[in-house]
Amino acid sequence: MRNLTESARLYEAARKVIAGGVSSDIRRSTTAAPPLYVDHARGSHLWDVDGNEYVDYVLGQGPLLFGHSHPRIVEAVNRQVARGQTYSAQHALEVEVADLVCDLVPCAELVRFNSVGSEAVHAALRLARAATGRGKVLKFEGHYHGWYDPVAFSVHPAPDEAGPADRPRPVPSTPGQPVGAADGLVIAPWNNLPALERILDEHAGEIAAVIMEPLLCNSGCIEPHPEFLRGVRERTRRDGIVLIFDEVITGFRLAPGGGQQWFGVVPDLAVFGKAMAGGFPLSCIAGSAEIMRPIAEGKVAHAGTFNSNPVVMAAAAAALGMISKEGDALYEPLRERGRRLAGGIAERARAAGVDVLTAGPGPIVQVYLTNRPAVDDYREYAAVDRARTLGLHAALLDQGINSVSRGLWFLSTAHDDTDIDRTLAAVERVFADPAWQAGP
Ligand SMILES: Cc1ncc(COP(=O)(O)O)c(C=O)c1O
Structure with missing residues (x-):
C-alpha cells in the first residue's frame, strides 16, 4: 500500500475550498484513496506529493504525446x-x-x-x-x-x-x-x-x-x-x-x-x-x-x-x-509498444484465469474486464464489468501504474521497454493477488 499522508491532508484542505475537492469531475477519486496529488512529472513518469512514483498512462487525459516536459x-x-x-x-x-x-x-x-x-x-x-x-x-x-x-x-x-x-x-x-x-x-x-x-x-x-x-x-x-x-x-x-x-x-x-x-x-x-x-x-x-x-x-x-x-x-x-x-516514423514505435502492452496484459490475464479483452491501435489501448470476444458498440461496452475495470485501475495505482480509470491507456514517445516491463510485472502481481481476485 502507498503512503498517502500528504495527499490525504491536501485533499481534506481542498474539500474546504474547492467544490468536491477537485477541479474537474473526471479527477474525482474512483478508489477509497484520495485523488492523485502530483508533485512533479518527467517523461513517462510522475511523482505524487508523498514521493510515490508512477508510470503514467493518463498523460493528462491524452495530450502528452511526447510525455511530460519534453x-x-x-x-x-x-x-x-x-x-x-x-x-x-x-x-x-x-x-x-x-x-x-x-x-x-x-x-x-x-x-x-x-x-x-x-x-x-x-x-x-x-x-x-x-x-x-x-x-x-x-x-x-x-x-x-x-x-x-x-x-x-x-x-x-x-x-x-x-x-x-x-x-x-x-x-x-x-x-x-x-x-x-x-x-x-x-x-x-x-x-x-x-x-x-x-x-x-x-x-x-x-x-x-x-x-x-x-x-x-x-x-x-x-x-x-x-x-x-x-x-x-x-x-x-x-x-x-x-x-x-x-x-x-x-x-x-x-x-x-x-x-x-x-x-x-x-x-x-x-x-x-x-x-x-x-x-x-x-x-x-x-x-x-x-x-x-x-x-x-x-x-x-x-x-x-x-x-x-x-x-x-x-x-x-x-x-x-x-x-x-x-511523420509516421514517430508513431510506429508507439503502436508497437502499445501492442506489446496490450498483448502482455492479455497473456498475463490468460495465465491467471482472468477474463480480459484488450483493444486499441497502440497509441491508445483499452483493457476491458469481460469475457466477451469483442466490444463493438456502446450497449456492449455498457455490459462489461466496469466495477472490476475500476478495481484493476485502483490496484495498479497501488503498484505505481497510473491508467485512466475506465481502462484506457495512453502511450507517449517517452515510454520505453523498461516502462512496459515494469507495468506488466505490476499487472502480474495484481492478477495473482487474492484480495483483487475476491473482487470489489
Ligand atoms: C472526443 C472528445 N471531444 C471533446 C472533448 C472535450 O475537450 P476538453 O476537455 O478539452 O474541453 C474531449 C475531452 O476529453 C474528448 O475526449
Missing part, C-alpha cells in the same frame, strides 16, 4: 514566455501552427483556434448549423464531445433508460440542461449503418451535422467498421449534412493526420485539441475553405480571449514541428 516543448515555451504571455493580437507563431495543421490534416484548408475541445466542438456545430440552415445535430450513443449543453447527452446512459438499441433516445448527462436542449439532438447507435440510414430518413432535411469520434475512445476503444465509416461519409455527402470528426483524442495521436488519415475517410470539418500543443490548452476547428467561409467572412461568430495564445502556440509549433518532421 525538452523541445519546454524550451519553446520558456523562450516565448519571456516575450509576452498573451497578446490578443496576431503573431507569427499562429501562422506557423496553422500551416502545420493544414499540411498534416487531410480535411484542413483553413483553421480557427480555441483553447479547449469543448469550445471547438461548440464552434464546429454552430458553423454547421449556419452553413446548412438546419437546426439539428446527430451524435452517437457513447461518444463524448465535451461538457457543453448541446452535446451533453447519451455519453454513458443507463441502457434501461436509453430506449431501443437501434433507436436510442437522448439521455441528459447532467441535470441543469436548458429547456428543449434535447430537441436539437438526434441520437444514433454506433457502427450500425442501417439504423443510421433509417434515423436520417426520419429526419430528412433537419440534420445540419453528424458528429463522431472517428475512433470511439470515451466508451471503451471501439474502431469503426470500415463499411460503416464509408457509409456515413457517402450518406452525409448525399444529404448535404456536414460530417464532423471530433479528433480531440485521435488528432495527432493515431497518425500525423489523425483518425481521418488512419481510417482513410475525410470529414468536412474536424475538431482537434489535446495532443496538438504538447500539454498546453489549444484546440481548433479545421475544414475546407468552402465550409470555413462563413467564419472567414465574419458571418458566423467565433471568438475567445485566449485564442492563439502565443505561449500555447510556441508549444504547438514545437510539438507539431516534431510530428511534421518525423
Whole structure:
C-alpha cells in the first residue's frame, strides 16, 4: 500500500475550498484513496506529493504525446514566455501552427483556434448549423464531445433508460440542461449503418451535422467498421449534412493526420485539441475553405480571449514541428509498444484465469474486464464489468501504474521497454493477488 499522508491532508484542505475537492469531475477519486496529488512529472513518469512514483498512462487525459516536459516543448515555451504571455493580437507563431495543421490534416484548408475541445466542438456545430440552415445535430450513443449543453447527452446512459438499441433516445448527462436542449439532438447507435440510414430518413432535411469520434475512445476503444465509416461519409455527402470528426483524442495521436488519415475517410470539418500543443490548452476547428467561409467572412461568430495564445502556440509549433518532421516514423514505435502492452496484459490475464479483452491501435489501448470476444458498440461496452475495470485501475495505482480509470491507456514517445516491463510485472502481481481476485 502507498503512503498517502500528504495527499490525504491536501485533499481534506481542498474539500474546504474547492467544490468536491477537485477541479474537474473526471479527477474525482474512483478508489477509497484520495485523488492523485502530483508533485512533479518527467517523461513517462510522475511523482505524487508523498514521493510515490508512477508510470503514467493518463498523460493528462491524452495530450502528452511526447510525455511530460519534453525538452523541445519546454524550451519553446520558456523562450516565448519571456516575450509576452498573451497578446490578443496576431503573431507569427499562429501562422506557423496553422500551416502545420493544414499540411498534416487531410480535411484542413483553413483553421480557427480555441483553447479547449469543448469550445471547438461548440464552434464546429454552430458553423454547421449556419452553413446548412438546419437546426439539428446527430451524435452517437457513447461518444463524448465535451461538457457543453448541446452535446451533453447519451455519453454513458443507463441502457434501461436509453430506449431501443437501434433507436436510442437522448439521455441528459447532467441535470441543469436548458429547456428543449434535447430537441436539437438526434441520437444514433454506433457502427450500425442501417439504423443510421433509417434515423436520417426520419429526419430528412433537419440534420445540419453528424458528429463522431472517428475512433470511439470515451466508451471503451471501439474502431469503426470500415463499411460503416464509408457509409456515413457517402450518406452525409448525399444529404448535404456536414460530417464532423471530433479528433480531440485521435488528432495527432493515431497518425500525423489523425483518425481521418488512419481510417482513410475525410470529414468536412474536424475538431482537434489535446495532443496538438504538447500539454498546453489549444484546440481548433479545421475544414475546407468552402465550409470555413462563413467564419472567414465574419458571418458566423467565433471568438475567445485566449485564442492563439502565443505561449500555447510556441508549444504547438514545437510539438507539431516534431510530428511534421518525423511523420509516421514517430508513431510506429508507439503502436508497437502499445501492442506489446496490450498483448502482455492479455497473456498475463490468460495465465491467471482472468477474463480480459484488450483493444486499441497502440497509441491508445483499452483493457476491458469481460469475457466477451469483442466490444463493438456502446450497449456492449455498457455490459462489461466496469466495477472490476475500476478495481484493476485502483490496484495498479497501488503498484505505481497510473491508467485512466475506465481502462484506457495512453502511450507517449517517452515510454520505453523498461516502462512496459515494469507495468506488466505490476499487472502480474495484481492478477495473482487474492484480495483483487475476491473482487470489489
Ligand atoms: C472526443 C472528445 N471531444 C471533446 C472533448 C472535450 O475537450 P476538453 O476537455 O478539452 O474541453 C474531449 C475531452 O476529453 C474528448 O475526449
